[in-house]
Amino acid sequence: MNRSKVTIKDVALEAGVSVATVSRLVNGTSIVSAATAAKIQETIQKLGYEPNLMARNLRKKETRVILIVCPNVTNPYYAHILAGITEASYQQGFSAVMYTTNCDPERELEGIQMLYKGRVDGAILMDGLRDHQVFYNAASRFPIVQCSEYVDTEIAPAVCIDNYQASRDMMAHLLGLGHTKIALISSNNDYVSTKIRTQAYKDSLLEAGLPVDPEYIKLGSSDYSFQSGRACALELLQSENPPSAIFCISDTFAFGSIIAAKELGITIPEELSISGFDDVEYTTMHHPFITTIAQPCYELGRTSAQMLFERLEKHSAETGLVYLDHQLVVRESTAKKKTYLTHQDTDLMVNNYSKEKK
């Protein structure tokens, strides 16, 4: 392996000019005569010169590298955001280093160190930092943008969808279908998105004059695992008073719920409506296709990156929340509440008769 690098000095020597001239040509920072330009170009070609980025960055005090801090690459939701970020980076001539935390607070911290060590110019955080003080310190010294999750939008901007409105939209859909016994499968993580979606669920119920039954709220695993969604649904469906609809805060929970329902011989959407959240790609790979909230993941990533570059290059310091549009997409897993009535239903109907659609 021949690692002998040819430097700007070599080029200068060979072309019979000074290093400054070569540098100026390469960077286009100043005019060089056509004759010397040609000569330099030629020797660059001949020697195969490539500027050493470490040296350049040291001098310029910029790395043109951004950091992506992300809990987990294998989650398709994050993967799509990642794709958006990397594409935008590519187009801006930045490169992106990836740091996965697996939601380990210690690793979240270590990731941030790359900023302090000067290895990257800025960061996109997809993992809401547990330690707010660390976040505050980092965000006040370095350009940071939060994507999808966030801890504080005063000090660094965040781009995400309007989780509250999206959840209200979905609940409105379910309510509009005539469901009154709507359960929630939330998560035991402490993401803002989780909190907000849960709050919207409760608010929607209350606003519709329906009770918020703690028995109807189950918490799946923090990483939204399919199996934990199945377990929650099983509990819900085997209880005394099973719901007629389940609002899942993640598509994977919805998948798990569908499996659970099938295992119990419950048909979807005839006997049970299930809704998801995120619209990951495999929502339409098996029937029933899932009714869900589509998040513009790729755009989320792209926008975050663009905002970061804006910060880096124009030294802008806008903060606050940036909402990208979500979309309620109604597919096969939700339908009007069934007309067949159990005894319990009949009991309930005494109180809620006017709310039944049919």
Added chain:
Amino acid sequence: MNRSKVTIKDVALEAGVSVATVSRLVNGTSIVSAATAAKIQETIQKLGYEPNLMARNLRKKETRVILIVCPNVTNPYYAHILAGITEASYQQGFSAVMYTTNCDPERELEGIQMLYKGRVDGAILMDGLRDHQVFYNAASRFPIVQCSEYVDTEIAPAVCIDNYQASRDMMAHLLGLGHTKIALISSNNDYVSTKIRTQAYKDSLLEAGLPVDPEYIKLGSSDYSFQSGRACALELLQSENPPSAIFCISDTFAFGSIIAAKELGITIPEELSISGFDDVEYTTMHHPFITTIAQPCYELGRTSAQMLFERLEKHSAETGLVYLDHQLVVRESTAKKKTYLTHQDTDLMVNNYSKEKK
């Protein structure tokens, strides 16, 4: 944003020692007295000093960064490999920059440039380079390891599963179930894995004394899209002489085939066996669970990274193929050939009677 970096000089000044001493302490390259060590440590803490990696790397001529060239992050297969790579990198104290090519030959080329520019120490290629000359040049100058796909194993090592054996295993399974009309859904990309799997399909058939019918070989999209798998299966199943089993070289093709079969009212596995390849996570999220070849994606990534670090740190230059174990996992999508016979089947049975299991 206060970007004022504190340098080693500041620390030295404050602690009343020379920069060399500070450097020695920080890097542990030489003994410093306990007293001064304590003093330096203290001032480092006080000033919040972090060594500038650009300067360090420039001096040391190493970046401790590796490059990951990958077609597409959103593909869960690659995502898992990526996870393995990033984990191994983290443990070795390296960071990983990601470069996605979307299989664009131009971008494959650009990715490689990072090596020449000295931004990274080595690379893991998951996208077999189209341009063999470029690959050859790069691989002879820089430490490169190929993962999953490869173009040449003489000049740079490759880690993957034994695609030939794996495909033979799957075909043996299908054949063992009594299937004689086995179709193939391959891909129109030119990956070695595709070629090898296709070859194994043909060899298995021939070895079993069965004909290789070109009508039974369909080519899905180069990126293994679900929809193209569905389209291929539809063609196959609606033909004059539909197969009783389909060997898909990718799980996504298998998913598409299952959907296609369902659309045509064909039951799986009773009327049609379908097998996948890769064992991406959602093979078990819907019934029928897919019979497939499990690839150790995470390990593939981890091993590749470890081999790269070996090359980097021990300057080893081992080449050749490294096979990781695959596994045939039999689930619900394959079963014995059905006993119900069509006229065509009866015709065929005259010749193949002894091969029928029941």
Added chain:
DNA sequence: TGGTTTACTGTAATCCTTTACATATAAGAT
């Protein structure tokens, strides 16, 4: 013609480390 601008190029400082080499002190050997 003398002065001013323009176009181009060169010299050397700078970015922040690491490290080869030199130095100084103290301890150990003879």
Added chain:
DNA sequence: ATCTTATATGTAAAGGATTACAGTAAACCA
């Protein structure tokens, strides 16, 4: 008492770029 050796530290030279500053030659202006 002198000569090594070990220990601990400092000085200054890389490393490969960018760029402030300076300089030269030609062109332009009055």
